[in-house]
Amino acid sequence: xxxxxxxxxxxxxxxxxxxxxxxxxxxxxxxxxxxxxxxxxxxxxxxxxxxxxxxxxxxxxxxxxxxxxxxxxxxxxxxxxxxxxxxxxxxxxxxxxxxxxxxxxxxxxxxxxxxxxxxxxxxxxxxxxxxxxxxxxxxxxxxxxxxxxxxxxxxxxxxxxxxxxxxxxxxxxxxxxxxxxxxxxxxxxxxxxxxxxxxxxxxxxxxxxxxxxxxxxxxxxxxxxxxxxxxxxxxxxxxxxxxxxxxxxxxxxxxxxxxxxxxxxxxxxxxxxxxxxxxxxxxxxxxxxxxxxxxxxxxxxxxxxxxxxxxxxxxxxxxxxxxxxxxxxxxxxxxxxxxxxxxxxxxxxxxxxxxxxxxxxxxxxxxxxxxxxxxxxxxxxxxxxxxxxxxxxxxxxxxxxxxxxxxxxxxxxxxxxxxxxxxxxxxxxxxxxxxxxxxxxxxxxxxxxxxxxxxxxxxxxxxxxxxxxxxxxxxxxxxxxxxxxxxxxxxxxxxxxxxxxxxxxxxxxxxxxxxxxxxxxxxxxxxxxxxxxxxxxxxxxxxxxxxxxxxxxxxxxxxxxxxxxxxxxxxxxxxxxxxxxxxxxxxxxxxxxxxxxxxxxxxxxxxxxxxxxxxxxxxxxxxxxxxxxxxxxxxxxxxxxxxxxxxxxxxxxxxxxxxxxxxxxxxxxxxxxxxxxxxxx
Amino acid sequence: xxxxxxxxxxxxxxxxxxxxxxxxxxxxxxxxxxxxxxxxxxxxxxxxxxxxxxxxxxxxxxxxxxxxxxxxxxxxxxxxxxxxxxxxxxxxxxxxxxxxxxxxxxxxxxxxxxxxxxxxxxxxxxxxxxxxxxxxxxxxxxxxxxxxxxxxxxxxxxxxxxxxxxxxxxxxxxxxxxxxxxxxxxxxxxxxxxx
Numbered sequence: 001x002x003x004x005x006x007x008x009x010x011x012x013x014x015x016x017x018x019x020x021x022x023x024x025x026x027x028x029x030x031x032x033x034x035x036x037x038x039x040x041x042x043x044x045x046x047x048x049x050x051x052x053x054x055x056x057x058x059x060x061x062x063x064x065x066x067x068x069x070x071x072x073x074x075x076x077x078x079x080x081x082x083x084x085x086x087x088x089x090x091x092x093x094x095x096x097x098x099x100x101x102x103x104x105x106x107x108x109x110x111x112x113x114x115x116x117x118x119x120x121x122x123x124x125x126x127x128x129x130x131x132x133x134x135x136x137x138x139x140x141x142x143x144x145x146x147x148x149x150x151x152x153x154x155x156x157x158x159x160x161x162x163x164x165x166x167x168x169x170x171x172x173x174x175x176x177x178x179x180x181x182x183x184x185x186x187x188x189x190x191x192x193x194x195x196x197x198x199x200x201x202x203x204x205x206x207x208x209x210x211x212x213x214x215x216x217x218x219x220x221x222x223x224x225x226x227x228x229x230x231x232x233x234x235x236x237x238x239x240x241x242x243x244x245x246x247x248x249x250x251x252x253x254x255x256x257x258x259x260x261x262x263x264x265x266x267x268x269x270x271x272x273x274x275x276x277x278x279x280x281x282x283x284x285x286x287x288x289x290x291x292x293x294x295x296x297x298x299x300x301x302x303x304x305x306x307x308x309x310x311x312x313x314x315x316x317x318x319x320x321x322x323x324x325x326x327x328x329x330x331x332x333x334x335x336x337x338x339x340x341x342x343x344x345x346x347x348x349x350x351x352x353x354x355x356x357x358x359x360x361x362x363x364x365x366x367x368x369x370x371x372x373x374x375x376x377x378x379x380x381x382x383x384x385x386x387x388x389x390x391x392x393x394x395x396x397x398x399x400x401x402x403x404x405x406x407x408x409x410x411x412x413x414x415x416x417x418x419x420x421x422x423x424x425x426x427x428x429x430x431x432x433x434x435x436x437x438x439x440x441x442x443x444x445x446x447x448x449x450x451x452x453x454x455x456x457x458x459x460x461x462x463x464x465x466x467x468x469x470x471x472x473x474x475x476x477x478x479x480x481x482x483x484x485x486x487x488x489x490x491x492x493x494x495x496x497x498x499x500x501x502x503x504x505x506x507x508x509x510x511x512x513x514x515x516x517x518x519x520x521x522x523x524x525x526x527x528x529x530x531x532x533x534x535x536x537x538x539x540x541x542x543x544x545x546x547x548x549x550x551x552x553x554x555x556x557x558x559x560x561x562x563x564x565x566x567x568x569x570x571x572x573x574x575x576x577x578x579x580x581x582x583x584x585x586x587x588x589x590x591x592x593x594x595x596x597x598x599x600x601x602x603x604x605x606x607x608x609x610x611x612x613x614x615x616x617x618x619x620x621x622x623x624x625x626x627x628x629x630x631x632x633x634x635x636x637x638x639x640x641x642x643x644x645x646x647x648x649x650x651x652x653x654x655x656x657x658x659x660x661x662x663x664x665x666x667x668x669x670x671x672x673x674x675x676x677x678x679x680x681x
Numbered sequence: 682x683x684x685x686x687x688x689x690x691x692x693x694x695x696x697x698x699x700x701x702x703x704x705x706x707x708x709x710x711x712x713x714x715x716x717x718x719x720x721x722x723x724x725x726x727x728x729x730x731x732x733x734x735x736x737x738x739x740x741x742x743x744x745x746x747x748x749x750x751x752x753x754x755x756x757x758x759x760x761x762x763x764x765x766x767x768x769x770x771x772x773x774x775x776x777x778x779x780x781x782x783x784x785x786x787x788x789x790x791x792x793x794x795x796x797x798x799x800x801x802x803x804x805x806x807x808x809x810x811x812x813x814x815x816x817x818x819x820x821x822x823x824x825x826x827x828x829x830x831x832x833x834x835x836x837x838x839x840x841x842x843x844x845x846x847x848x849x850x851x852x853x854x855x856x857x858x859x860x861x862x863x864x865x866x867x868x869x870x871x872x873x874x875x876x
Contacts, residue, residue, distance in 0.1 A: 008706065009814050011713050015805040016812055018831040022865050023804035049849070068852060423704050423741045430738070464708045468734060533731070 048076060048123075059083060059198075060091065064126060067110075074110055074123045088120050095122040098197045101172060105165035107185075107195045127195065129188050132158065132262075133181035140265045152298075155262045156331060158184070160324055161192040163255055167320035170248050173203045177246065179254035180234040181261055199230060203247075232276040233257065233267040237311055240281045248320070249313045255323060256308025256316070263297045264288040268309065283311025300330050425455055426464060433472075438601070441540040445476055467494070474498075475537050477545075478510035479523060501526035514546040521558050535559045536601050543606035549576070553607065560587075560603045571615070579608055584615030602628055632656060654679050691871050707741060710872055714806050718764055718799055736767050756873040761799035765792065807872065811864040819857055826850055827857040 048065040054075070055062040063076045079091050092112065099109040112122040130138075138146040162184055166176060178199040185193040230239055236253035238245040260268040268285055269276045279285070288295075289302040304326050310316045317323040333353035351358055429451050436444040452469045470485030483502040492499045504526045508519045520542075524535065539552075539559055546552045557572045560583075569585035581604060605628060613634040634656040654677040691710075694703035715733050724732070740763060790798075816824060822843060829839050836854070840847040 008709050009810050012809040012813050015717065015802070016809045017801075017805045018828070019808045019812060019861070020801065020804040022811075022862060023808050023869070049846075068848070071852065071856065423738060427738050427742070430735070464704075464712070464734060464737060471731075 048074075051076070056080075059087065065123075067123065070110075073126050075126045076121055076123050078115070078121045079119050092120050092122075094198050094200070095120075097174065097200050097202070098124070101169055101174065101197075103165050103168045105161045105192050105194055106169065107193045107197075125193065127185040127193065128191070129186050131182055132184035132186055132258075135186060136181055136261055136265055153331065156301075156327055157190070158186055158192050159255075159259055159262055160327055162194055162258065163320045163324040163327070165192075165194040166251050166255060167324065169200075170251070170320060175201050175203060175246065175248065176251055176254075177201060177239070178230050178234075179251060179258055180231045181258065182231075184258075201246075232273050232280065233269045235277075235280060236313075237280050237283055238313060240277050245313070247313065249316045249318075252308050252316045252320060252323060253310075255320065256305050259301070259308065259327075260288050260305045263301060263305065264292045264295065266291065285309050298330065301327070304330070423464075425451075426468065429455075430468070437537065437540075441475075441537070442544040445472055445541060448472055449476070471534065474534060475541050476510075477515040477520065477538065477542070479505055479508060479515065479519070480510050495531070497527055497530040501531070514542060517551045517554050520555060524558055524562055527562070529562060529565050532559075532563050535563065536603055536605070539603070539606050540601070556604050556607060563603055574607060574609075579610040580613065581607060581609045581611070582613040582615075584613075653677065690873075704741065708737060710810075711740060712737060714803065715764065717806065718802055719768075721798060721802055722768060722795070724768060732768070732771050736764065739763070739767065757800045757803045758796065760803060761796040764799055765795050807868050808865055811861055811868055814864050814868075815857065815860050818860060823853050823857050826853050827861070830854055830858075 047068055049068060050066040050073075051063045052065075053061060054064045060077050060079050063078065065074060065076050066072070067074050077095075079087060083091075095109055095112045098107065099112065102108075107127070108125050110123045110125075112120070114120050135146060135150055139150060162179070166179065169176060174197075176194065176197060176199070178196060179194070183194065183196040185191075185195055187193075234254045234257045236246070236250040238247075239250055257268045260266075269279050271279070285306070287302055287306050289297045289299060304323070307326075308316055308323055317326075333349050429448055432451075433444060433448050436447075449469070449472050452465060452472065455465060466485045466488045470482045473479070473482035473485060479502055483499075483506060486494060486499060486502065501523050505519050505523050508515060520538075536559065539556055542555055543552055546555075553574055557569075560572065561567075561569055564587040566586055569583065569587065571582055571584040574581045583604075609628060610631040611634070612628070612630050612632070615636075628651075630651045631653045632655070633651045636656055656679050691703055691706055712733065715736060719733065740760075743763065819827075822845075825843065826839055829842070830836075834842075836847050836850045839854075840850045843850075
């Protein structure tokens with residue numbers, strides 16, 4: 001499962017019983033858990049923990065803190081210590097004003113309250129990612145990750161989101177009045193937040209609040225000119241000249257300046273504060289294209305910037321959505337309203353918008369011509385070929401008839417293999433395997449392997465197949481392939497014994513024929529007496545494929561010894577001429593259940609035996625000889641304790657027993673129940 | 682794994698023969714469970730190969746036969762009976778004919794005892810999977826707190842040991858717990874028969 005393991009839950013190394021009570025935790029216990037949670041709530045003495053400062057402005061400090069009640073991190077804005085009570089009002093006003101705004105691109109206020117020190121605070125979304133001014137800075141420094149991420153389209157996307165936020169706030173009658181890259185936060189996943197509504201005003205009654213709201217912050221802020229507030233460079237001229245005139249278009253101007261900064265990587269106007277304000281107040285703005293000729297700024301966007309930053313209020317866009325509309329037009333390849341256009345421009349825009357279609361049309365025409373050409377040439381050639389093919393066809397037909405028969409056989413297999421449900425397929429194959437292996441080991445294994453390979457083509461995912469396929473490879477003595485299948489599963493963890501044994505002979509490369517006896521013996525030896533169940537099947541296959549019968553006998557002996565967990569037998573000898581097998585020693589097992597239907601197979605069943613001589617066996621069972629076709633069975637010296645022990649299955653002519661047996665009267669019983677002759681010797 | 686919440690129950694998907702992945706997942710989760718049960722029951726490696734494969738196929742085929750409406754019937758109980766029956770059948774059949782086959786160490790236990798043992802194993806398996814699953818969502822401290830709670834340590838001791846406040850222990854513990862519970866719920870509805 002290595003390749004797929006990330007799809008599944010990793011399996012635990014060992015089970016953790018300490019948590020199993022949770023398996024069927026019923027309602028009552030769940031309620032208990034809820035009560036517990038409730039108690040935990042009551043226990044929270046201090047709501048905000050893990051407080052760390054993240055920013056500090058003129059008037060307030062921003063902290064990051066964990067809100068124990070809601071279980072998340074938030075930003076907390078707190079008035080600075082040296083702020084007098086007169087600042088509480090404006091501070092709360094900013095919070096309330098922001099709280100009014102519900103927009104995905106506007107920062108959210110969660111709570112407004114007074115702390116233990118009786119100072120007001122409010123909490124809001126914790127800003128993630130970078131501020132837009134950081135991004136612009138990184139882009140100017142050519143930081144590669146930023147250059148890759150923030151393409152022109154991406155920047156315009158951010159810009160459009162800011163415009164949407166401003167457009168929304170305007171419909172709520174609120175002006176931001178301090179839109180600039182510093183106040184825009186961009187998250188890693190495209191979240192854009194317009195923040196810091198500290199200078200925001202309600203339209204209409206802006207003047208009445210003018211004198212008290214946030215004056216302090218301004219005084220401690222960055223400009224020396226007491227009558228302006230905002231950020232020089234992004235402030236509209238009317239805010240410098242006559243703040244009574246500020247209106248929605250003041251924000252539009254700032255949006256234009258923002259787009260300017262995004263395109264040029266520079267603020268629209270530079271210099272010291274006085275110079276900037278002076279230039280602003282007379283409308284002295286150099287267009288981004290002129291300022292950065294090396295930056296290939298699209299002229300349509302250049303025009304959008306200059307329209308938004310017009311000196312005259314009524315020359316600017318009427319609304320933020322009008323501005324968005326123009327940016328979108330650029331994105332979709334249409335001429336913007338700010339641009340002066342002509343036919344050539346429209347045509348080139350048409351091409352840009354429909355690049356793919358134009359390319360596809362041209363390419364199709366080209367392809368069609370080639371096809372026609374090739375077709376004509378082929379037509380010529382095929383006429384010549386036709387004659388010669390007719391002769392070959394006759395020969396092929398004969399071959400085909402032979403192949404048809406083969407095909408029909410294959411098809412039957414394929415029908416099984418391509419059946420959709422792999423469990424069904426596997427069940428069918430296993431049935432075939434169980435039913436036919438006994439009578440024809442090699443043919444069955446070959447057929448099963450073929451079917452398995454076919455499923456693998458259709459469905460490479462079912463891991464039970466690997467396992468079964470590995471088993472079949474094992475029986476076919478393709479130990480390297482068996483190891484390969486085992487490794488596809490959980491490898492060593494699946495069957496440690498088998499894995500180790502296979503690894504011990506990993507240098508052996510199977511070639512379709514029987515594996516060398518030493519290799520198999522080494523492998524069996526490394527199984528350490530475990531995993532012996534498949535070995536009789538391996539012998540049955542071996543008997544069919546191995547020409548050298550002496551080698552096969554060696555293997556039978558090895559398996560017999562291992563299965564009986566003895567290091568050495570007194571005797572295990574086979575005489576091919578008389579077909580006599582003699583076993584003596586300390587052993588118990590001589591047959592194995594090899595099929596699920598309970599039929600048994602003697603461990604030496606692959607040898608052609610007419611006469612069997614058994615000595616020293618402690619566990620003789622007639623049933624164990626099932627499957628053999630013995631003429632005689634010699635069990636002299638064996639202690640037969642009950643009739644059940646010697647039901648003469650698999651013996652055709654006579655059983656030779658010792659005289660002891662007759663004394664116990666068991667012989668009479670046996671004679672009554674069988675047609676086999678019992679001889680006393 | 683991320684769309685776990687919205688996934689159809691594995692066994693419900695099993696009814697669709699075209700859903701090969703369902704079978705694969707079934708084998709992944711159930712095979713390893715059977716391995717664990719075999720270890721518990723003392724089924725030796727040498728005998729488990731075919732038995733396990735056939736048991737898996739049988740479970741996959743028969744799972745639809747589980748009747749959730751029957752009185753006193755639950756999925757894990759049904760699962761235990763099927764597994765116990767197959768294992769015992771396998772052993773009885775072999776034992777009758779071959780005394781050499783190793784005995785099941787659990788020979789002396791009653792059927793209901795074995796069923797109970799398998800059931801407990803299933804419970805532990807599902808909950809342990811859930812633990813594996815939440816591991817990636819919490820840091821080491823959180824898992825530590827959770828584990829200590831599970832073995833009966835109270836919040837005061839845990840707080841002292843990890844040098845954190847008792848409140849944090851409560852908060853973290855309830856976060857991990859509720860996550861864990863929901864994982865167990867999801868796993869159960871995923872791995873067990875739709876009830």
